[in-house]
Amino acid sequence: MDWTTISTWWSRTATLQILGILLLGQLVSFLLALMSITSSLIAQFGVDAPLTQSLFTYGSLALVYGSILLYRHQKPLVSWYWYLLLGFADAQGCYLVIKAYQYTSVTSVTLLDCWTVPWAILLTWIFLGTRYSLWQLCGGTLCVLGLSLVLFSDTWDGGGGGGGGSKPVLGDVLVIVGTVFYAISNVVEEFCVKKKDRVETVTMLGVYGFLVTAIEVSVLELKTLKSIKWSSDIVLAFAGYGVSSFMFYSLAPFVLKVDWLYFVSFLVVAIGLIIYSTTEKKLVPASATTEDENLNTEYQILNGENESSTFAQNDSLASRGKPHWKLDGEASLG
Numbered sequence: 001m002d003w004t005t006i007s008t009w010w011s012r013t014a015t016l017q018i019l020g021i022l023l024l025g026q027l028v029s030f031l032l033a034l035m036s037i038t039s040s041l042i043a044q045f046g047v048d049a050p051l052t053q054s055l056f057t058y059g060s061l062a063l064v065y066g067s068i069l070l071y072r073h074q075k076p077l078v079s080w081y082w083y084l085l086l087g088f089a090d091a092q093g094c095y096l097v098i099k100a101y102q103y104t105s106v107t108s109v110t111l112l113d114c115w116t117v118p119w120a121i122l123l124t125w126i127f128l129g130t131r132y133s134l135w136q137l138c139g140g141t142l143c144v145l146g147l148s149l150v151l152f153s154d155t156w157d158g159g160g161g162g163g164g165g166s167k168p169v170l171g172d173v174l175v176i177v178g179t180v181f182y183a184i185s186n187v188v189e190e191f192c193v194k195k196k197d198r199v200e201t202v203t204m205l206g207v208y209g210f211l212v213t214a215i216e217v218s219v220l221e222l223k224t225l226k227s228i229k230w231s232s233d234i235v236l237a238f239a240g241y242g243v244s245s246f247m248f249y250s251l252a253p254f255v256l257k258v259d260w261l262y263f264v265s266f267l268v269v270a271i272g273l274i275i276y277s278t279t280e281k282k283l284v285p286a287s288a289t290t291e292d293e294n295l296n297t298e299y300q301i302l303n304g305e306n307e308s309s310t311f312a313q314n315d316s317l318a319s320r321g322k323p324h325w326k327l328d329g330e331a332s333l334g
Contacts, residue, residue, distance in 0.1 A: 028255055034244035036110045041237045043101040049224050050098035051217045053238065054091060057245040058213055061206025064246075069203045076204070077196040082188060086201075087208025090185035095216070096178030104171025112175040118144050119183030128191060193253045202249060 042053065076083075100109050118140045124130040132140075192201040217225075228234070 024251065024254060028248065028251055031244045031248040031251070032110070035241060035248060036106050038237050038241035038244065039098050039101045040106040040109075042234065042241065045231075045234050045237065047224075047228055047234055048099075048102055049221050049228070050095050051091075051213050051221050052225060053098055053241050054094040054245075055210065055213045055217055056238065056242040057094075057249065058087075058091070058206045058209035060242065060246050061202055061249055062210050063206075065199050065203040065206060068199050072199075074197070074200065077200060078192055078204075080204075082192070083201075083204035084208050086185055086188040086192070086205055087210075088212050089181045089188070090205060091209045091212045091216070093178045093181035093185055095213075096174045096181065100171040100174040100178070102171070103167040103174070105168070108168060108172055109175050112172055113179060113182075115144075115176050115179035116182045116186060119180055120186050123183055123187045124190075127187065189253065198253045201253060205249065 039050075039053065042049075097109065097113060121130075121132060121136075121140050125132065189201060189205065
């Protein structure tokens, strides 16, 4: 095997690896978009149960990856209290961000969710000793400035793009606070994935996230769950969120091993939402359309009635000039 063959094989392998990484980033971006859309749909259906949404996700993670961990007969490589911190922080982040869909638009939530990036930079710099270049810090600063404009926009016009909301500023604040917990979760998860075991990390995230969320559901959402009028649309929305979030948490550890890919994934989602919001046409409310159709129908009926009345009057006038024949054959005018 000569050097040319080796270099050709190496370049092809490197190209395939890069393509695989890019496809992975696109898949993660797609899953993030699905999570946002399904959460927004659940909120539009009038269901306010963010903890219950996360409960199914954590339960499925614990069941699937826990089975793999039990099959390995592997002892935990990280102390339980780190996993408790991971599960608690991630559960609070999910609760606050999903709750925000009740008050603001899907565009604002997804864009402000990128606040996780600057928080993660700060936390990794403090606790993991990660050092960033000047360009990275400038990029983080621009990210903060851009996201601040989103908050300013919602404060100025009372609603974000792509659907608005009843209390957009409250929703934006919930997202920003939620990203702090997401950043804590991401930093702990990144440390565990890079230093320890991916399957164990995802398993423990599911176990402790499920325990924390189950306790909070019993305190905060039992009455809400009893009042929900379940339908096929709501069930499908919950199922869509559960499947997309399960796949996201399964792929996130791979993305965390490629640092730049995580930021590219968020960037792709943000650009897509910006394009969607800036090109969205104003939709005519269904009620207004129905009223217009009713008015048109009534107008047509009135026209029909007027035409019928006109024809009847013409017939009556015409009949006055016609002879009415009697039985004796004598004609008389009506």
